[in-house]
Amino acid sequence: MTPQVHKKIESISFAIFSPKQVTDSATAKVVTPELYDREGYPVDGGLMDLRLGVIDPGLRCKTCGQKLKECPGHFGYIELARPVIHIKFVRQIYDLLRASCRSCGRILIPEENIKRYVTMLNTVGEEEGFEARRRKIKELVSKYKAKETCPHCNTRQEKIKLEKPYNFYEGEIRLSPIEVRARLEKTLNEDLEIFGFNMKEFRPEWIVLTVMQIPPVTMRPSITLESGERSEDDLTHKLGDIVRINQRLFENINAGAPEVIIEDLWDLLQYHITTFFDNEVAQLPPARHRGGQVLKTLATRLNSKEGRIRHNLAGKRTDFSARTVISPDPQIELNEVGMPKDMGMVLTVPERVTEWNKEYLRKFVENGSKKYPGANYIIKPDGKRKTITLETRDEILAELSEGYIVERHLIDGDVALFNRQPSLHRMSMMCHKIKVLPGRTFRLNPAVCNPYNADFDGDEMNLHIPQTEEARAEAKILMLVETQIISPRYGLSVVGCIHDAITGNYLLTKELVVSRVEAVDMLFSCGVNDFSVLPDKEKVDGREVFSVLLPRDFNFMGKDKSGAEVRIVNGILKTGSMDKSNLGQESGLMLRNVYEKYGAAYTADLLGKISKLGIAVLARRGFSIGIGDMDLSIDTHNEIKDTIKKAEQESLQLIDDYFKGNLEALPGRTVEETLELRILESLNRARNKSGDIAMKQVRDSAALTMARCGARGNALNIAQMTAVVGQQALRGRRIDSGFKGRTLSYFKQNDLSPKARGFIKNNFKSGLTPYEFFFGAMTGRDALMDTALRTPKSGYLYRRLSNAMQDLKVEYDGTVRDSSSKIVQFSYGEDGLDVSKTKNGVVDVKRIVQQIAGEAK
Amino acid sequence: MATDMIHHTLVPKHAKISESEKEKLFEKYTTSAKELPKILKNDPAIAKLSVKEGDIIKVERKSKTAGISFYYRVVMNE
Numbered sequence: 009m010t011p012q013v014h015k016k017i018e019s020i021s022f023a024i025f026s027p028k029q030v031t032d033s034a035t036a037k038v039v040t041p042e043l044y045d046r047e048g049y050p051v052d053g054g055l056m057d058l059r060l061g062v063i064d065p066g067l068r069c070k071t072c073g074q075k076l077k078e079c080p081g082h083f084g085y086i087e088l089a090r091p092v093i094h095i096k097f098v099r100q101i102y103d104l105l106r107a108s109c110r111s112c113g114r115i116l117i118p119e120e121n122i123k124r125y126v127t128m129l130n131t132v133g134e135e136e137g138f139e140a141r142r143r144k145i146k147e148l149v150s151k152y153k154a155k156e157t158c159p160h161c162n163t164r165q166e167k168i169k170l171e172k173p174y175n176f177y178e179g180e181i182r183l184s185p186i187e188v189r190a191r192l193e194k195t196l197n198e199d200l201e202i203f204g205f206n207m208k209e210f211r212p213e214w215i216v217l218t219v220m221q222i223p224p225v226t227m228r229p230s231i232t233l234e235s236g237e238r239s240e241d242d243l244t245h246k247l248g249d250i251v252r253i254n255q256r257l258f259e260n261i262n263a264g265a266p267e268v269i270i271e272d273l274w275d276l277l278q279y280h281i282t283t284f285f286d287n288e289v290a291q292l293p294p295a296r297h298r299g300g301q302v303l304k305t306l307a308t309r310l311n312s313k314e315g316r317i318r319h320n321l322a323g324k325r326t327d328f329s330a331r332t333v334i335s336p337d338p339q340i341e342l343n344e345v346g347m348p349k350d351m352g353m354v355l356t357v358p359e360r361v362t363e364w365n366k367e368y369l370r371k372f373v374e375n376g377s378k379k380y381p382g383a384n385y386i387i388k389p390d391g392k393r394k395t396i397t398l399e400t401r402d403e404i405l406a407e408l409s410e411g412y413i414v415e416r417h418l419i420d421g422d423v424a425l426f427n428r429q430p431s432l433h434r435m436s437m438m439c440h441k442i443k444v445l446p447g448r449t450f451r452l453n454p455a456v457c458n459p460y461n462a463d464f465d466g467d468e469m470n471l472h473i474p475q476t477e478e479a480r481a482e483a484k485i486l487m488l489v490e491t492q493i494i495s496p497r498y499g500l501s502v503v504g505c506i507h508d509a510i511t512g513n514y515l516l517t518k519e520l521v522v523s524r525v526e527a528v529d530m531l532f533s534c535g536v537n538d539f540s541v542l543p544d545k546e547k548v549d550g551r552e553v554f555s556v557l558l559p560r561d562f563n564f565m566g567k568d569k570s571g572a573e574v575r576i577v578n579g580i581l582k583t584g585s586m587d588k589s590n591l592g593q594e595s596g597l598m599l600r601n602v603y604e605k606y607g608a609a610y611t612a613d614l615l616g617k618i619s620k621l622g623i624a625v626l627a628r629r630g631f632s633i634g635i636g637d638m639d640l641s642i643d644t645h646n647e648i649k650d651t652i653k654k655a656e657q658e659s660l661q662l663i664d665d666y667f668k669g670n671l672e673a674l675p676g677r678t679v680e681e682t683l684e685l686r687i688l689e690s691l692n693r694a695r696n697k698s699g700d701i702a703m704k705q706v707r708d709s710a711a712l713t714m715a716r717c718g719a720r721g722n723a724l725n726i727a728q729m730t731a732v733v734g735q736q737a738l739r740g741r742r743i744d745s746g747f748k749g750r751t752l753s754y755f756k757q758n759d760l761s762p763k764a765r766g767f768i769k770n771n772f773k774s775g776l777t778p779y780e781f782f783f784g785a786m787t788g789r790d791a792l793m794d795t796a797l798r799t800p801k802s803g804y805l806y807r808r809l810s811n812a813m814q815d816l817k818v819e820y821d822g823t824v825r826d827s828s829s830k831i832v833q834f835s836y837g838e839d840g841l842d843v844s845k846t847k848n849g850v851v852d853v854k855r856i857v858q859q860i861a862g863e864a865k
Numbered sequence: 866m867a868t869d870m871i872h873h874t875l876v877p878k879h880a881k882i883s884e885s886e887k888e889k890l891f892e893k894y895t896t897s898a899k900e901l902p903k904i905l906k907n908d909p910a911i912a913k914l915s916v917k918e919g920d921i922i923k924v925e926r927k928s929k930t931a932g933i934s935f936y937y938r939v940v941m942n943e
Contacts, residue, residue, distance in 0.1 A: 822893055830900045839931035849930075 023209035030219045035059040035071045041252040063229040081224025089257035091185040093174045095282040097215035109158035113194025116152045118159040145204040172291045189216040206230045242303045246284045257708025328473040337451035342612045343489035345440035346451025352418040352444045361412040372416040377674040387413040405458045425472040428460040435459035439487035458593045459502045471762045490612035499846040504593035512622025516715035520550035520583035527553045534620030551581040632677030637709035638730045638773040648698040648731045659687045695734040699727030733768035736787040878925040879910045904938035918942045
């Protein structure tokens, strides 16, 4: 259980290079702004010095002797003629200058307090963490920077001002970087701790540069244009400016030039060095190319969304991946994904040529990259890559032999990882087998929409092609769709029949009788070719057709959605009809039992067949809905009307009582609350009652069929269409706001009657009155807002939770532990059950005993 | 007026376990005190037990999934 740790990182500290470290770590001193000599060879002591690394093929690095791509590059340095302030540390310098004495360099805190503050800071740091300590330091510094005299040497302090971006003034006199550096040099190590600097690794004078590192050429490679001209990187340009000005400054100082000229050059050097670090300093004009294009210097490379961190490190892109719109195809298998042919000709799989597949791979190469099952590249045994074109094809065919790798187009059966964001699940990324199809979209079996939470209103999905045998094996064994059928969350299948597939099977097993010919036809269309089970008679029952799909030794007892018994004996559906509770997703009890007995692959196959059968049945029988489905007989219609009227009158009576003061309050409620509750109750009762009446009396229609078998819609939907839409509610109450004392100007003030407070007594078929429609729109908008606001919130909550728990793991002893093997739970979920091995979280011991005893007999 | 919250229905039963039980526990889970979940010495639930740092508290919880489940926590100072 103890993990093998070789070296454990205790802490990481960040510090600043000292001038000595800069010169020590440098491989070259840069003294000239020239880059190349007349032959185009890098100048010694120039910015492209060969000691700084190589970017030209064929040359070797003078420092490490390695070639292009092997040499990582080496730092150089330049000695600055005059010190320059580092723009990124201006704040720190400002703090230091203001809070320390101008003459003795001590911090402006009385001696006796220093120790106390240090210990105070340390305890704050330990107790409340780093951030709190930092805040405290800020507080202290701002408290003491305003001191008039130094408590150590009694020197009067001048006010120090920072003129952005990097000029310091003491009173009216400007402090040159030399003076600033001298001040910083005087500070004592012990005082620095108050400022939050670690004196072991840091001296403040180091942030005023006297020498500067030159980054290796490998991080600023030049590019050769088509014309053969060289174009240098922006960083090299900037460094050239720095070196040039620096050299001129040196010469002028040595020649004893007037102070004005030296000052000007010094300022220019400061500007160049500042923009080298950061070309987006607020008060400075950014350095530009001749064309006026802004130079991309160090900070631009790292910062913001396009910077190294967010673009390259946090946002990696991958090869051999594709993304497009998805659309459904119930005819492809559950574990397949339909891929556009154009895509299959760009994405490839490397396949190694062996003795046995030589001829097979030859065919791909013969087809080239433009004809479909072709190949785009070959890789020679020495690792060289060759494009297959019309010109190179014959040559490649001639040399193709064992050990070569052919990058061939994708063909049916190749494995791919298919994913839809947000990937909240392990089922959000599953392995599918490719099926190359015409068209421009990914095709997927509608049954797998659920685990991806995908629909076809414009959703896009991503696809990745594993490139090594290991990756493919892993994907197939661990991630194939059928291995993910049972959800580890609740132990039932996440995929199952949906919509038409459920309706079709329901109708088939409930009421259909078809001719044997028809039955064979349908079964064959979903991949069955053994019809020996189908009774040999003119007309066959729907259940008999369905039973053909089931395995012969399958037994099952369960219930359908309406509660009626479903019994399967020896693979024959004896009673009951198949509906959502046995075939559907997130229920699918029959499927769950098939999975348990026959395994993942069989279940996926069976599910595919059942789905196709259902759809085939519907295609033959015909299935459609119309307004006529919502028709009720006059009697039923009147009955419903009466029910609603009665409830309305009841409400009005209650309101009447209330105004007369006869209404008795319920315990713990005010009279108003009581009134509201009782009205709601009576109206709801009426709605439910009329819904029930409607459900019973409505013609046996397609809409009702769908609701009954769970394919789409429910009793409430039907009731709202045929009988009454019902009470609209905002925040759990009847609609009560809008105007003073009323919901709409159409009503009188203080009208508490049902219709004035959002009760819609019409149904969708008869149509709504304008005010009813408006109430519906109110709740509709509210629901829309609610989801729009809730989704990101719950998404973030879930993300935090999953990130916090991501490396918790169930160990072999049943405990749940984190990565440092600390125990989180002594038994997973307190009961130690693997939910994916249960049925809806339940282990049915009785059934298992029965099964085992039955088999023993 | 302070009610003893130990008797509240939502507070599970806390008890100290003996040294020998402690050994057994460590052996069963091949673990040591530093890998166990912690409980503060001044936690109200164990205020009435006389415990010292390093003692192990057995928590007997009612569980929806398992009926009764046991949880072990090490007493910590601060």
